[in-house]
Amino acid sequence: MDTTGTVIKCKAAVAWKVGSPLKIEEVDVEPPKANEVRIKMIATGICRTDDHVIKGALTGIHFPVILGHEGAGIIESVGEGVTELKPGDKVIPLCIPQCGKCSSCLNPHTNCCLKTHISKSQNLMPDQTSRFSCKGKIVYHFLWTSTFSEYSVVPVDAVAKIHDAAPMDKACLFGCGFSTGYGAAINTAKVEPGTTCAVFGLGGIGLSTVIGCKTAGAARIIAIDINSTKFNKAKAFGATDCINPLDHTKPIQEVIVDMTDGGVHYSFECIGEIETMKAALESCHLGYGTSVIIGEAPSAEQITFDPVLLFTGRTWKGSIFGGWKSKESVPKLVSDYMENKFNVDELVSHTFAFDQINEGFELLRTGQSIRTILMF
Structure with missing residues (x-):
């Protein structure tokens, strides 16, 4: 049945309020307007950022909302003015858009499009209306992706067309987790061959960072987590050392400095905890160490640190979506995966x-x- 131009009723996981479990509801999904597409979602991953919203740790989110930002699907229909995508295309919704026109998109040194939630709210579509409703109430969008719905409407600036043969249950990882961690090592830190890296947190993003460090040629990769059951997986991806901070009496940064003759070349914080961010910075060697913040901290958190840590030559950087310009980079990453250049399975x-x-x-x-x- 052709659904083009009609309202589609489908299942979605709605977050009605902070602190409540998601509820599977029947929602109405309107057709795409100009420069929008409607996507039939096939697969979606669960990321800690979604959980931050559920717990109320991120401000600026409107409820009720359909979360999810790590998905893969197939274009069902396109709105007026859309020429680069067509029904049947396999796509990934992008939590970091690439409009191609703003000062960030035109700058080769950043991927942080000014249409992203860091600059503007993405609770509604660009025309400031929602395409979702449930029980007669407006339901808000999340990052313009809202992949926790069987159908989602997304602006064309936030959609990447991918390889026709890509397995959707793996392709969805490129919408956030893998791209974020892998890119932090490759693009943001620019890890060099023969160096030593420390990766704090071994979830999907942390392990993807390990893959990035390994691909870049790091000689030593130290994986840190309070859950030792993750160590075998980390070693399989390339970690050379695994450390559980709970097994030590002194701060983990001191342990790392001692075992690396003064500190690592690169460290990565993949959790979103303020104290871990400071520990990652302190684990870097003075004079040349670089620490990269990948994990997103709760909105109310503030960080303080001894400025001597930077005065003595360390570099502290942030990385959003791995530094990739999303629309042009995600299709290439998926194609590299299809060519077995790395394994995300x-x-x-x-x-x-x-x-x-x-x-x-x-x-x-x-x-x-x-x-x-x-x-x-």
Whole structure:
């Protein structure tokens, strides 16, 4: 049945308020307007950022909302003016858009498009209306992606067309987790061959960072997590050393400095914890160490540190979506995966049906999963 131009009724996981489990509801999804596409979602991953919203740790999000930002699907229909995409195309919604026109998009040194949530709210579509409703109420968008719905409407600036043969249950990882961690090592830190790296946090993003460090030729990769069950996976991806801070009496940064003759060349914080960010910086060698913040901290958090850490030559950087210009880079990353240039399959620890979404979040919160993929 041709659904073009009609309202589609489908299942979505709605977050009605802070602190409540997601609820599978029937929602109405309107057709795409000009420069928008409607996507039939095939697979979506569960990321800690979604959980931050559920717990109320991120400000500026309007409820009720359909979360999800790590998905892969197929174009169902396109709005007026869309020429680069057509029904049937396999695509990934992009949590960091690439408009190609703003000062950031035109600058080769950043990927932080000024249409992203860092600059402007993405609770509504660009025309400041929603394409979702449920029980007669407006339901808000999240990062313009809202992949926790069988159908989602996304601006064309936030969609990347990918390889026709890409397996969707793996391709969705390129919408956030893998691209973010891998790119932080390759693009942001620019890890050099023969160097030593420390990766704090071994979830999907942390393990993707390990893959990036290994690909870049790091000679030593130290993986840090308070959950030792993740160490075998980290070693399989290229970690040479694994450390559990709970096994030591002194701060983990001191342990790392001692075992690396003064500190690492590169460190990566993949959790979003203020104290871990400082520990990662302090684990870097003075004079030349670079620390990269990847994890997103709760909105109310503030960080303080001894400025001597930077005065003595360390570099502190942030990385959003791995530094990739999303529309042009994600298709290339997926194609590289299809050519076996790296393996992301082992990042998927669980695959559930979509209606098991709350079980997936519980696995995340208890540290039992790397990435849980939901299939529609």
